[in-house]
Amino acid sequence: MAAKPSVIKPIISKMYCSSSQAVLAVRRRPHVINGGGFVVTDCSQNQKVAFRVDGCGILGTKDEMILRDGHGDALLLIRRKGAMVEALSIYRKWKGYTLDYEGSQDQLVFCLKEPNSCLARTHAIRISTKARQNKDWDFEIKGYFPDKDCSIVDSRGNTMAQIGVKKELMASKDLYHVVVTPGMDHAFVIGVITILDYIYGESTRC
Template identity: 75%
Template structure:
């Protein structure tokens, strides 16, 4: 698989990350991604409570540098569409934005399709999408699957931790070898917002 955003975040082996939600009252929400030991912060996602713009998220590296800007397309076009569209833009060191992916969520209960993601620009498959979400994110039981049905990343929860904490504020994400981790956590940030969790305001 080719890197979608950065080859610096494509590991040659499968990687397990821990995700911890930040409460809305502290730092305006969002979540923190750590290595499997919970020792090192790899990514941070700022919810819209931090920068005060609804429908906008920022994924940062462990040092706090912005890697991905995520925006929801709004206005009249969205209101009339059967899909809500999210766009992910990579940010380079000079601050310029390049569109790298587009995620479509059904805008109506009449549309019976999964959340789908296409890689931009114009690298979409003949089906019009490259990845889709299988499962249900609020249950911490879902996968990002490519067009051939291969799982590229899985969201799950440790049952002992879940029983102990009685919450889904702590979960893990397994990212397969060669998969762009920035892309995966950009998609997870959008899912978190869609379902009204830590990034939503």
């Protein structure tokens, strides 16, 4: 990726940031698990499981997913609320929350705005974090996620993560890779991908 990003503070935790470029592989769970989610492995660590995502088929709740670390501990609760209010809005809002020791919703980490009407179709999907200052958004999605040809770009135009499919894997829609820029929070990137996966009716959606 031809990005020259400035130093980025951790969005979820500094333990998910790396000083070097990372390549993560995303693989859907078996189709027998409807809305079961996906597993993320780190290609630089012998395909070690880095994250797991539980979709609504596992949780039993529509518009809700959980991002877990490689050990299965919950990192983020991701949900969309206020459907009645959103019916009158040009955006749907997805929010990612940290979880407390009891597994309940704790602090808001980021908010993703999904266009909700024909009036907003030309607008990009944008993400704001709790650390933003004097601006409406921190990141946006460029490209089209269902084609696995898109990127997460910051407000300065730097590519933070590139989603794609390697040529040798073109025959499979269940496996793709994510190249993450040095300094970028891997857990945040996968949290955003979790929402994109659900929006476009893929592995996390029932």
